[in-house]
Amino acid sequence: MKRLNILIGALSIPLFLCAWELVARSGVVNAVLFPPPSVVAVAVLEWVRSGQFFSDLGASLTRVVTGFVIGAALGIVLGVLTGQFPLVSSLLSPLFHILRPIPPIAFVPIVILWFGLSEAGKLFLVVWGVFFTVWLSTHIGVQKVDRGLIRAALMLGTPRRQMLQEIVLLGALPYIVVGLRTAVSISFYTLVAAELAGAFAGIVYRIEIAQQNLQTGQVMGGLATLGLISFIADRLFSALAERTVWWR
Amino acid sequence: MKLALASSPASVESARKQPAIQVSNLSIVFDTNRGQTIAVDRVSFDVAPGEFVCIVGPSGCGKSTVLNTIAGLEVPFEGDILVEGSRVYSPRPDVGMVFQQPHLFPWKSVRRNIAHGPRMLGKSRTEANAIADDLIAMVGLKRFADAYPNTLSGGMQQRVAIARALANQPRVLLMDEPFGALDAQTRAVMQDNLLELRDRIKATIVFVTHDIDEAIVLADRVLIMSAGPGRILREVAVKLPRPRSSSIMVEPTYLSLKKDCLDVIRAEGLRAFNQSDAS
Numbered sequence: 090m091k092r093l094n095i096l097i098g099a100l101s102i103p104l105f106l107c108a109w110e111l112v113a114r115s116g117v118v119n120a121v122l123f124p125p126p127s128v129v130a131v132a133v134l135e136w137v138r139s140g141q142f143f144s145d146l147g148a149s150l151t152r153v154v155t156g157f158v159i160g161a162a163l164g165i166v167l168g169v170l171t172g173q174f175p176l177v178s179s180l181l182s183p184l185f186h187i188l189r190p191i192p193p194i195a196f197v198p199i200v201i202l203w204f205g206l207s208e209a210g211k212l213f214l215v216v217w218g219v220f221f222t223v224w225l226s227t228h229i230g231v232q233k234v235d236r237g238l239i240r241a242a243l244m245l246g247t248p249r250r251q252m253l254q255e256i257v258l259l260g261a262l263p264y265i266v267v268g269l270r271t272a273v274s275i276s277f278y279t280l281v282a283a284e285l286a287g288a289f290a291g292i293v294y295r296i297e298i299a300q301q302n303l304q305t306g307q308v309m310g311g312l313a314t315l316g317l318i319s320f321i322a323d324r325l326f327s328a329l330a331e332r333t334v335w336w337r
Numbered sequence: 338m339k340l341a342l343a344s345s346p347a348s349v350e351s352a353r354k355q356p357a358i359q360v361s362n363l364s365i366v367f368d369t370n371r372g373q374t375i376a377v378d379r380v381s382f383d384v385a386p387g388e389f390v391c392i393v394g395p396s397g398c399g400k401s402t403v404l405n406t407i408a409g410l411e412v413p414f415e416g417d418i419l420v421e422g423s424r425v426y427s428p429r430p431d432v433g434m435v436f437q438q439p440h441l442f443p444w445k446s447v448r449r450n451i452a453h454g455p456r457m458l459g460k461s462r463t464e465a466n467a468i469a470d471d472l473i474a475m476v477g478l479k480r481f482a483d484a485y486p487n488t489l490s491g492g493m494q495q496r497v498a499i500a501r502a503l504a505n506q507p508r509v510l511l512m513d514e515p516f517g518a519l520d521a522q523t524r525a526v527m528q529d530n531l532l533e534l535r536d537r538i539k540a541t542i543v544f545v546t547h548d549i550d551e552a553i554v555l556a557d558r559v560l561i562m563s564a565g566p567g568r569i570l571r572e573v574a575v576k577l578p579r580p581r582s583s584s585i586m587v588e589p590t591y592l593s594l595k596k597d598c599l600d601v602i603r604a605e606g607l608r609a610f611n612q613s614d615a616s
Binding site: 235237238240241242243244245246247248251256259262335336337 | 408427432434436441445457458486498505
């Protein structure tokens with residue numbers, strides 16, 4: 090039974106691609122709106138050959154990575170501060186809780202007003218999306234550190250002023266890492282919003298242009314690329330996360 | 338680390354020396370949403386240096402609260418607590434504690450966990466590791482020195498917790514139902530291990546439990562606490578010979594002691610029942 094499962098699993102994507110190819114070529118749907126995988130593949134190859142693929146990929150990845158790093162750094166620092174110090178939490182948490190649920194895409198019009206069409210605007214959107222996720226996980230992680238660990242540390246002579254670096258940060262690390270991993274996915278979502286806010290290069294930008302020119306093959310190729318890099322990023326991060334939380 | 342052999346416990350000489358722990362009229366009141374509850378009601382007792390005292394009582398009688406207060410973890414309180422002659426305000430290095438859960442630092446190996454205390458007191462990594470290795474040998478976990486807590490069983494984790502608490506060579510060791518979370522077999526083995534250990538370390542031990550058998554097997558003296566608000570009902574001296582092991586539980590001397598304790602506990606149980614019934 091297990092072998093049958095593995096066989097079907099391996100055939101899943103090829104079968105889907107064949108079905109897609111047949112349906113698209115059969116004339117049941119408009120070939121312009123729903124091109125077969127072969128057409129998509131050709132469009133992607135052309136995109137790569139022209140060199141535009143790499144500049145688009147570079148532009149998108151730069152935005153995602155820079156936004157992630159800035160948003161994560163801010164999120165961790167503020168999460169530790171609000172988690173550890175009640176006064177800071179009373180001041181900032183209500184504000185963050187209200188701002189957090191606003192989806193970055195809703196900010197696009199105001200970002201264009203504030204930042205014009207510059208990179209800063211796109212970065213702002215990615216940072217916004219990443220920051221709140223990482224902040225919340227860090228805040229919760231710091232608060233949820235096992236009180237017993239702190240009492241044990243106190244009885245072993247750990248001074249209270251050293252508790253943060255000795256116990257709390259490592260105790261909160263598993264939660265922080267979960268927040269970071271979620272933020273990786275979120276940074277790709279916000280990338281879509283960011284590149285819709287007037288870009289001149291990038292994967293989503295290319296999808297936009299292709300859609301306007303009814304190059305559906307290119308659109309699908311762009312979407313597939315987006316999905317693929319998001320998937321790879323998540324996998325890489327999860328492997329990294331396992332190594333960071335070495336004791337689990 | 339050299340381990341000094343224990344001097345003869347609770348002898349006439351020790352009684353003349355200053356008590357290791359002096360608790361006078363300790364009262365602790367908690368604010369709850371139903372008003373104030375008196376957790377501990379004017380508890381007083383002394384513990385002589387090197388003595389092994391067990392506090393036994395039902396769940397919720399405040400015995401853990403008393404221990405936490407001696408540890409410096411629970412403030413404020415009314416009354417006086419002196420450990421080694423000085424008043425208790427906060428956790429101090431000469432008082433070690435073992436909790437019901439091991440609370441080992443999951444990101445540190447067994448050795449690093451035990452070395453944590455010495456490191457906090459300023460010892461170098463080499464010194465601290467050497468101290469840790471001595472204690473690891475003493476609790477019989479040499480093979481697991483580099484293992485992480487999540488790979489150890491409950492009993493092994495508690496052994497590490499005990500070793501960790503001993504690393505700073507505390508004068509007083511407080512143990513809050515440390516074997517409560519273990520199964521019966523492991524508990525019996527741990528009790529025997531503790532009895533052996535106790536003969537090798539020169540520390541005053543206060544051990545809290547709800548198990549009367551455990552209390553009598555381990556202690557030089559048993560303090561029986563009432564149900565909340567906690568008061569000391571009776572002090573029972575345990576004049577059973579040392580070295581001891583859990584096999585003593587079938588001896589007539591042991592059983593007669595147990596009967597005395599159970600009589601006190603039963604009388605109190607009846608009183609508390611009638612009181613709650615009357616209201």
